[in-house]
Amino acid sequence: MSVKKLDITKEHCPMTCVKAKIELDKLKPGDRLEVLLTEGEPLEMVPKTAIDQGYRVIETSPAGGKNHKVIIEK
Amino acid sequence: MSINKKLSIISFSGNFDKTIAVFTLATGAAAVGYEVNLFFTFWGLNTIKLKKGRSALGKGILDRVFNVLMGGFKNLPLSRLNFLGISPRLMTHMMRKNNVATLPELVEAAKTLNVNFYACEMAMHILGLKKEDLIPEVKEVLGVAKFLEKAEGGEVLFI
Numbered sequence: 350m351s352v353k354k355l356d357i358t359k360e361h362c363p364m365t366c367v368k369a370k371i372e373l374d375k376l377k378p379g380d381r382l383e384v385l386l387t388e389g390e391p392l393e394m395v396p397k398t399a400i401d402q403g404y405r406v407i408e409t410s411p412a413g414g415k416n417h418k419v420i421i422e423k
Numbered sequence: 424m425s426i427n428k429k430l431s432i433i434s435f436s437g438n439f440d441k442t443i444a445v446f447t448l449a450t451g452a453a454a455v456g457y458e459v460n461l462f463f464t465f466w467g468l469n470t471i472k473l474k475k476g477r478s479a480l481g482k483g484i485l486d487r488v489f490n491v492l493m494g495g496f497k498n499l500p501l502s503r504l505n506f507l508g509i510s511p512r513l514m515t516h517m518m519r520k521n522n523v524a525t526l527p528e529l530v531e532a533a534k535t536l537n538v539n540f541y542a543c544e545m546a547m548h549i550l551g552l553k554k555e556d557l558i559p560e561v562k563e564v565l566g567v568a569k570f571l572e573k574a575e576g577g578e579v580l581f582i
Contacts (some may be wrong), residue, residue, distance in 0.1 A: 363451030364524045367532045370454040398455040 350379040357386050357395075358416055365391040366398065373404060376423035384419045385412060392417050428457045429577025431570070437466025437493075438502040439511040439526065441582050445470075446529035448580065453536035458577070461533070462570050463561075464543035468550065469495055470530075471540060471557050481551025490550060499526075534560050541565045541573070 355372050357365045365386065372382050386392055396406045399421045407420040430452040434445045445461065453459045463471050472480070475496040479487035501510040518525050524532065533540075540561045542554070547564060554564055565573075 359522055361521075361523050363447050363454060364528075364532070366454035367450045367524075367536065371532070371535055394455065402456050 350381065351377075352381045352383055354383045355385070357384060357391060360391075362390065366394055369395045369399070373399060373402070373421065373423070376404075378423050381407065381420055381422045384421065385416055386419060388415045388417060392419070395419060396421070427576075428452075429460070429574070430457045431460040431462065431574035431577055431579045433462045433464060433570075433579070433581045434467035434470060435464055435581060436502065437469045437499060439499040439514070440502050442467075442470050442499055443526050443529065445582050446526065446533055447524075449538050450529055450532045450536060453533065453538050459533075459536075459538040460541060460570075460573050460577075461538060462541045462543065462565065462574075464546045466493065468542060468546055468552065468557075469493055469499060471542060471561055472496065472552075473556055473558050480556050483551060486551030490552075493550075496527075539573075541570065543570075 353372060355368065357368050360368060369384055376382060384395060386395055396409060396419050400406055405422045407422050409417060409419050412418040430448065432445050432449060434442065449459045449461055472495040474480070477491045477494045477498060480490040481487050498508065499511060500508060501514065504510050515525050540558070542557055542561050542564045544564045544566045547553070554561065
């Protein structure tokens, strides 16, 4: 199992979801992606679409200021 | 689990700003699990020509002149305030400065996300274009009937 980190706090639509999707596609079963993202659309949509596509959201936690950390597992 | 979602976009205008809209929608939709079909026709074909600049594609003199005038991916004009092609460059600079994905970056993302690229058979025939004149990501050259078949059951946009 590997854990990869992705920071999309500086990205804007549509690259927030695009970068998350590209990295999620690279995961093997059991691998995790730790995504640092901002509140609003990224926080609402990245975990939701990951679940829609069959991934598991392990954790969502505040990461200071407007940032949040979301851990997604394949 | 995801339900089967589909977005099909007809890229007609070939304008720089409208093509940004095409690829923003395409990549955003693909990122959230949509199947995405892009159908390039008329001016939209400039986006997917293999040669990015102005080139004399086609057989006859009219084909060649017209393709030079139409240009390629690097010559897409802004739909308003184009100022002889200066504005698209200025806009790309502004996008980069504001950390927003530029048009080439969006096109690359669309390829990575397996967005389906299709080209219009009729428009290509008029312009004397062959499939080899287009980027290799173009899966098929289609007519209306086949495009509608691929778009069936999803949302369709004309840009």
